[in-house]
Amino acid sequence: MCGIVGYIGNQKASPILINGLIRLEYRGYDSAGISTIENNELSLMKDKGRVKNLYNIEGIDNLVGTIGIAHTRWATHGKPAKENSHPHMDNSKTFSVVHNGIIENYNELRKFLTDNGYTFYSQTDTEVIPNLVHYYYHKDNHTDELKFLRAVKNACSNLKGSYAIEIICKDYPNNMIVTRKDSPLVIGKGEEENYISSDIPAILSFTRNFYLLDDFDLAVLTRDAVSFYDKDLNAIPKNTEMIEWNASSAEKDGYEDFMLKEIYEQPTAIRETIGAKFNETTKCEFDELQYTKDYLASLNKIYIVACGTAMYAGLVGKNAIEKLCKIPCEVDVASEFRYRNPLVDEKTLCIFISQSGETADTIAALKLCKEKGAKTLAISNVIGSSITREADDSIYTHAGPEIAVASTKAYTSQVMLITILAIYFAEKLEMDSNTINLLKKDIMELPKKLEETLKLSESIQEFSKKCYQEKDIFFLGRGIDETVAREGSLKLKEISYIHSESYPAGELKHGPIALIENDITVVSIMTDCNLVEKTVSNIQEVITRGAKTLVITNQNVDENMFDMVIKIPDTNPFISPILSIVPLQLFAYYISKEKGLDVDKPRNLAKSVTVE
Ligand code: M6R
Numbered sequence: 092m093c094g095i096v097g098y099i100g101n102q103k104a105s106p107i108l109i110n111g112l113i114r115l116e117y118r119g120y121d122s123a124g125i126s127t128i129e130n131n132e133l134s135l136m137k138d139k140g141r142v143k144n145l146y147n148i149e150g151i152d153n154l155v156g157t158i159g160i161a162h163t164r165w166a167t168h169g170k171p172a173k174e175n176s177h178p179h180m181d182n183s184k185t186f187s188v189v190h191n192g193i194i195e196n197y198n199e200l201r202k203f204l205t206d207n208g209y210t211f212y213s214q215t216d217t218e219v220i221p222n223l224v225h226y227y228y229h230k231d232n233h234t235d236e237l238k239f240l241r242a243v244k245n246a247c248s249n250l251k252g253s254y255a256i257e258i259i260c261k262d263y264p265n266n267m268i269v270t271r272k273d274s275p276l277v278i279g280k281g282e283e284e285n286y287i288s289s290d291i292p293a294i295l296s297f298t299r300n301f302y303l304l305d306d307f308d309l310a311v312l313t314r315d316a317v318s319f320y321d322k323d324l325n326a327i328p329k330n331t332e333m334i335e336w337n338a339s340s341a342e343k344d345g346y347e348d349f350m351l352k353e354i355y356e357q358p359t360a361i362r363e364t365i366g367a368k369f370n371e372t373t374k375c376e377f378d379e380l381q382y383t384k385d386y387l388a389s390l391n392k393i394y395i396v397a398c399g400t401a402m403y404a405g406l407v408g409k410n411a412i413e414k415l416c417k418i419p420c421e422v423d424v425a426s427e428f429r430y431r432n433p434l435v436d437e438k439t440l441c442i443f444i445s446q447s448g449e450t451a452d453t454i455a456a457l458k459l460c461k462e463k464g465a466k467t468l469a470i471s472n473v474i475g476s477s478i479t480r481e482a483d484d485s486i487y488t489h490a491g492p493e494i495a496v497a498s499t500k501a502y503t504s505q506v507m508l509i510t511i512l513a514i515y516f517a518e519k520l521e522m523d524s525n526t527i528n529l530l531k532k533d534i535m536e537l538p539k540k541l542e543e544t545l546k547l548s549e550s551i552q553e554f555s556k557k558c559y560q561e562k563d564i565f566f567l568g569r570g571i572d573e574t575v576a577r578e579g580s581l582k583l584k585e586i587s588y589i590h591s592e593s594y595p596a597g598e599l600k601h602g603p604i605a606l607i608e609n610d611i612t613v614v615s616i617m618t619d620c621n622l623v624e625k626t627v628s629n630i631q632e633v634i635t636r637g638a639k640t641l642v643i644t645n646q647n648v649d650e651n652m653f654d655m656v657i658k659i660p661d662t663n664p665f666i667s668p669i670l671s672i673v674p675l676q677l678f679a680y681y682i683s684k685e686k687g688l689d690v691d692k693p694r695n696l697a698k699s700v701t702v703e
Pocket residue numbers: 398399400401444445446447448449450453496497498499581582585698699700
């Protein structure tokens with residue numbers, strides 16, 4: 092949460108910073124600000140509200156500085172307000188700082204600084220940082236080139252919690268210092284200019300060469316160079332990584348919203364994620380993995396740990412792992428898993444799924460499993476993200492940048508990748524090759540079937556017009572369809588603000604049916620031929636009580652029974668969620684549009700949740 096941008100070069104910094112913030116708004120959007128160096132003095136312009144409000148600040152067009160930092164906020168400490176917006180300065184206005192993360196010991200530091208004569212003007216945890224830097228800077232009697240860096244290093248050694256920080260100093264108008272711990276930050280290398288961003292997509296239009304920082308690394312940026320230091324200020328070498336995403340993948344490309352674009356990108360995302368991992372005649376291989384039959388046979392359990400949509404993708408993965416590999420698999424929400432002393436040891440393989448690779452709880456759960464001796468495997472969409480740097484092994488979805496807060500193409504790509512992973516395990520373990528070969532064939536046909544599914548959008552839009560004003564919508568399914576019901580319900584609530592619940596269809600009679608009343612909408616997913624009749628009976632029960640029904644199915648059902656039936660292409664049950672979720676993504680999208688909401692940036696939510 093929170094987005095940070097930085098620029099040092101020969102161009103006017105402010106338009107580059109604001110443009111970067113706009114692209115990062117999906118990380119937080121309750122206030123924004125920038126600070127530049129203008130004739131050896133720091134400028135500071137910030138306000139509550141969206142980034143575009145910055146254009147209304149008097150004098151912002153007059154900033155000519157070619158070095159600057161910027162921030163878009165998702166409030167944690169201190170309500171959204173001008174005084175709590177970043178950047179924050181120290182009392183002497185020598186340093187300007189933006190920060191993403193949480194300083195857990197800020198009360199203690201604030202007291203220390205107050206006792207030393209410093210005054211605080213905001214309720215944020217961040218404001219201790221510039222003042223602490225000033226404290227060490229002031230105490231340092233040397234005047235060498237590294238004085239600024241030493242002050243930042245000393246200040247950071249007192250910080251507990253998580254941070255990605257950018258700092259500029261009026262005494263060093265040609266330097267910017269950045270550092271991070273458990274919060275994302277990348278450095279983009281240009282020609283006689285360098286960029287900082289929380290995420291790669293925000294600066295893809297400027298560069299595709301990135302430096303990735305490890306926890307506690309410090310970087311000093313000038314226009315021409317970037318120097319790296321460890322936490323003891325030893326110089327460390329670093330090379331850039333070339334990112335394969337192109338700039339247009341982070342643009343709307345004529346779509347009204349990123350979410351819609353990303354829904355329509357799913358056939359490509361799935362094709363790219365399948366890549367060259369197998370074909371009709373070859374076994375599945377991951378270049379990044381070297382798991383042996385003996386290792387896999389020694390496992391007593393696989394854990395899949397993630398948050399939100401990524402966790403729902405994990406539930407689909409559990410089905411494939413248990414059925415294809417015959418290894419027990421548990422799925423857990425990272426924020427619960429890490430606090431319940433999970434039974435994990437060297438005979439457990441722990442898989443962590445995270446689109447961004449920066450979700451704080453998922454990373455913490457991974458660290459816990461490593462401490463307990465388990466092997467860890469990360470599944471992420473972002474090369475070099477924190478989770479992939481922590482895990483023993485990493486594999487990637489190739490969905491391209493996902494900008495909309497509501498995850499769509501990342502989910503289907505995660506389901507795809509974990510299913511292929513299950514095939515890889517099953518082949519190593521020499522499991523039933525008929526089932527596996529059939530599944531591989533069906534996977535190859537999936538992108539085409541996704542294209543067909545997307546053609547159903549008109550009917551879904553039509554149905555969404557009938558229920559966008561509702562207060563509650565229910566999602567039902569059995570077996571694998573129940574996991575899709577959960578994801579469909581999450582999608583709807585996050586972007587339409589309609590209260591929604593998902594239930595295993597068979598659970599209805601054990602309580603939730605009491606909520607069914609005339610005209611309420613019930614969405615059901617029925618793709619399992621063994622369970623369809625049972626689910627139809629449950630839907631009959633809600634129809635009797637007056638519900639409107641939307642059915643997503645690849646089975647032959649009596650269409651007259653329901654208000655709308657969306658007939659999706661038939662496929663292998665292991666991968667049916669990749670098709671059946673698409674109408675539900677579109678359903679949530681069109682409802683949100685009908686309500687006139689901001690689809691890409693729903694209230695209170697941020698794209699990557701880098702605080703616990
Ligand atoms: O980046 P991650 O995959 O770790 O994010 C996990 C969740 O925060 C994310 O899936 C969230 O639930 C989405 N907003 C759902 O659309």
